[in-house]
Amino acid sequence: MAKSAFMRWFHRFGSLPYFYGVSVPIARALAVPGVLLAAWGVFAGLVLAPADYQQGDAFRIIYIHVPSAWLSMFGYTSMAVAGVVALVWRLKLAEIYIVAAAPIGASFTFLALATGSIWGKPMWGTWWVWDARLTSELILLFLYLGVIALHNAIESPRTAARACALLSVVGVINVPIIHYSVEWWNTLHQGPTITRFDRPAMDLDMLWPLLSAALGFTLIFGWLTLWGMRVQLLWRERRSRWVGRMLENSR
Amino acid sequence: MPRLEIDNLSCGRGEKALFARLDLTLCEGEVARVLGENGSGKTTLLRTVAGLYRPLEGTIRWQEPAGADGEPATLHERLCFISHDNALNGALTPVENLDLLMRVAGRPASEEQIRSILADLGLKRIAHRSCERLSAGQRRRVSLARLWLTDAPLWLLDEPASALDVDARAVLCERIAAHVRGGGLALFTTHERLDLPTVTLREVTLPAC
Amino acid sequence: MLGVFWAVLRRDLLLAFRQRGVLVHHLLFFVLVVALFPLGTRAEGAILVAVSPALIWMAVLLAALLSLQRLFRPDYEDGTLEQYLLSPEPLAVIALAKVTAYWIASGLIFVVASPLLVLLLGVPAHAVGVIMLSLLLGTPTLGLVGGIGTALTLSLPRAGLLLSLLIFPLYVPVLIFGAGAMQAAIIGLPAAGALYLLGALLALGVTAAPWAIAAALKISLE
Numbered sequence: 312m313a314k315s316a317f318m319r320w321f322h323r324f325g326s327l328p329y330f331y332g333v334s335v336p337i338a339r340a341l342a343v344p345g346v347l348l349a350a351w352g353v354f355a356g357l358v359l360a361p362a363d364y365q366q367g368d369a370f371r372i373i374y375i376h377v378p379s380a381w382l383s384m385f386g387y388t389s390m391a392v393a394g395v396v397a398l399v400w401r402l403k404l405a406e407i408y409i410v411a412a413a414p415i416g417a418s419f420t421f422l423a424l425a426t427g428s429i430w431g432k433p434m435w436g437t438w439w440v441w442d443a444r445l446t447s448e449l450i451l452l453f454l455y456l457g458v459i460a461l462h463n464a465i466e467s468p469r470t471a472a473r474a475c476a477l478l479s480v481v482g483v484i485n486v487p488i489i490h491y492s493v494e495w496w497n498t499l500h501q502g503p504t505i506t507r508f509d510r511p512a513m514d515l516d517m518l519w520p521l522l523s524a525a526l527g528f529t530l531i532f533g534w535l536t537l538w539g540m541r542v543q544l545l546w547r548e549r550r551s552r553w554v555g556r557m558l559e560n561s562r
Numbered sequence: 563m564p565r566l567e568i569d570n571l572s573c574g575r576g577e578k579a580l581f582a583r584l585d586l587t588l589c590e591g592e593v594a595r596v597l598g599e600n601g602s603g604k605t606t607l608l609r610t611v612a613g614l615y616r617p618l619e620g621t622i623r624w625q626e627p628a629g630a631d632g633e634p635a636t637l638h639e640r641l642c643f644i645s646h647d648n649a650l651n652g653a654l655t656p657v658e659n660l661d662l663l664m665r666v667a668g669r670p671a672s673e674e675q676i677r678s679i680l681a682d683l684g685l686k687r688i689a690h691r692s693c694e695r696l697s698a699g700q701r702r703r704v705s706l707a708r709l710w711l712t713d714a715p716l717w718l719l720d721e722p723a724s725a726l727d728v729d730a731r732a733v734l735c736e737r738i739a740a741h742v743r744g745g746g747l748a749l750f751t752t753h754e755r756l757d758l759p760t761v762t763l764r765e766v767t768l769p770a771c
Numbered sequence: 772m773l774g775v776f777w778a779v780l781r782r783d784l785l786l787a788f789r790q791r792g793v794l795v796h797h798l799l800f801f802v803l804v805v806a807l808f809p810l811g812t813r814a815e816g817a818i819l820v821a822v823s824p825a826l827i828w829m830a831v832l833l834a835a836l837l838s839l840q841r842l843f844r845p846d847y848e849d850g851t852l853e854q855y856l857l858s859p860e861p862l863a864v865i866a867l868a869k870v871t872a873y874w875i876a877s878g879l880i881f882v883v884a885s886p887l888l889v890l891l892l893g894v895p896a897h898a899v900g901v902i903m904l905s906l907l908l909g910t911p912t913l914g915l916v917g918g919i920g921t922a923l924t925l926s927l928p929r930a931g932l933l934l935s936l937l938i939f940p941l942y943v944p945v946l947i948f949g950a951g952a953m954q955a956a957i958i959g960l961p962a963a964g965a966l967y968l969l970g971a972l973l974a975l976g977v978t979a980a981p982w983a984i985a986a987a988l989k990i991s992l993e
Contacts (some may be wrong), residue, residue, distance in 0.1 A: 453940040457940065461923065461924070464924070464927055469993075470926065477919075477986055478919075478923060489943050492944035492948060495948075613857065638859045645850055646850070648850060649850040649854050651851065653789045654782070662778055662782045663854055665774060665775055666779070667859075668775075670774065
């Protein structure tokens with residue numbers, strides 16, 4: 312019984328006009344706390360938190376860097392989950408999610424790389440180090456760009472979205488393999504040249520703003536993706552009756 | 563009694579429907595020709611029935627009493643689909659190409675069988691020539707030779723007579739008629755008139771949407 | 772099931788043999804990339820030996836990219852591919868047969884040609900065995916993963932650049948372990964760890980990739 316109720320909800324939520332209708336209040340519910348949490352987290356991190364005893368003020372970039380890196384991975388994983396849903400249950404909404412989330416995830420990945428590189432300059436004395444985590448992040452960016460490029464290249468929106476769904480699933484199986492292989496390679500080559508900071512457990516005054524920023528950015532990610540989905544949805548369904556009726560009414 | 567049931571079928575490419583709400587039941591020993599202008603969805607219908615495209619709406623069912631093993635057969639096991647494309651690789655000979663196609667279709671034929679069918683069809687001289695050196699009509703006839711090798715009950719033929727001369731067309735018509743008389747089913751599209759001897763030809767018009 | 776596997780494998784090998792000029796081109800490409808590299812440096816022995824693992828593997832990756840584009844394209848264009856899709860046999864088995872034939876006609880040839888090339892780069896002879904083994908374990912995975920990319924880009928007539936963007940990031944583990952095994956062998960360290968990992972990747976590829984290729988082909992033809 313519970314299952315059938317869930318499936319009913321699943322299909323109802325999957326219905327495109329219904330989703331389009333509820334997406335506005337959901338987006339609002341994500342945007343307001345998201346912006347507030349992210350703003351407080353970044354402000355508290357940049358101004359209120361104490362400086363790091365080793366890195367001084369340079370460490371403060373983590374309030375952007377860590378949420379971006381988290382979202383780069385969260386974004387790709389969620390795309391793969393949506394990919395499975397799209398391939399197995401042929402839910403259009405899941406296809407649209409992948410297409411909408413890819414550029415936003417790619418942006419956060421780029422942000423994580425850029426902030427990591429800026430952070431690396433004072434810490435390692437160079438903009439780029441073939442550190443295991445930075446390298447995996449770079450390859451993750453290429454995986455994102457692959458999905459985006461594939462979507463742009465294929466003309467039929469349905470085929471393009473389904474191809475992207477499969478590519479994200481294949482990609483996500485590879486992400487941990489890539490990560491461990493890069494780590495393996497890294498210990499083989501670099502080893503002692505990088506001084507790893509032996510960080511003590513984070514001070515709570517530093518940690519709370521970070522958590523707040525991470526949660527806030529995640530909500531913002533959801534908000535932006537939802538708007539992207541609305542645009543995709545309107546474009547793909549532009550010939551359908553419900554979009555026509557809605558445009559009539561709004562006139 | 564095997565039969566093909568098409569129920570409330572709407573087909574299209576992408577999101578756009580080409581035709582809507584087609585109902586058609588094809589029983590043992592029936593043959594139907596799909597009518598419609600260019601772009602009305604004839605090819606799309608055949609490819610959807612074959613399972614290459616998904617219908618926008620509606621169902622396609624293959625009904626057949628369960629066999630000796632108690633498993634009802636799927637449409638794919640009962641199908642012979644000949645599309646616009648001949649499915650012949652230019653670097654291989656007709657014999658090699660047909661050998662692969664029949665194996666892939668799950669109905670392997672021996673080389674002697676293939677050679678004797680090609681000889682019956684007047685293609686003996688070219689049986690071992692590479693397909694890229696054949697004319698369009700010869701290639702089509704080689705591709706159609708599958709109809710003499712298969713024992714599949716359901717035939718879907720997309721423009722089978724294209725590039726054929728009058729004699730070859732008559733041979734094809736005779737083969738389709740024999741198949742139908744033997745209890746087979748066939749659904750085909752064609753521009754040319756095809757006279758099937760001694761069988762009644764049903765005509766299906768695609769309902770516009 | 773096995774019958775279809777052998778039939779497709781035999782047919783694709785026959786085709787590769789009939790069109791052996793293409794194979795020679797791929798082999799020449801591989802040889803040329805490796806042979807031109809020293810001309811761009813000062814060709815000092817130590818440097819060449821040090822970069823030879825990366826060089827050999829990059830040449831293999833590029834050659835794979837070029838040859839993969841022909842994996843499904845002819846069958847797609849002449850209509851054979853749709854007959855594969857309509858087969859009562861599982862499409863994944865046919866996909867595996869096609870990748871196997873592709874690998875025998877390209878990857879295996881690189882494996883056979885590699886000893887000559889690495890000796891040209893001044894790699895010590897004791898490392899040659901491991902190098903061949905690493906190519907033997909790594910190149911089939913390239914074909915399997917690359918097959919997914921080619922199948923996804925099938926409806927695009929010129930997908931070469933896009934294909935590289937799709938599959939090169941996925942090739943990173945093979946590149947790392949393949950070159951890692953070579954590196955270890957050259958400096959006389961045990962290479963077994965990297966070879967085991969290459970084998971594990973191959974096992975994963977053989978079991979998972981054919982299904983992904985089959986799904987990708989269905990998406991592309993729909």
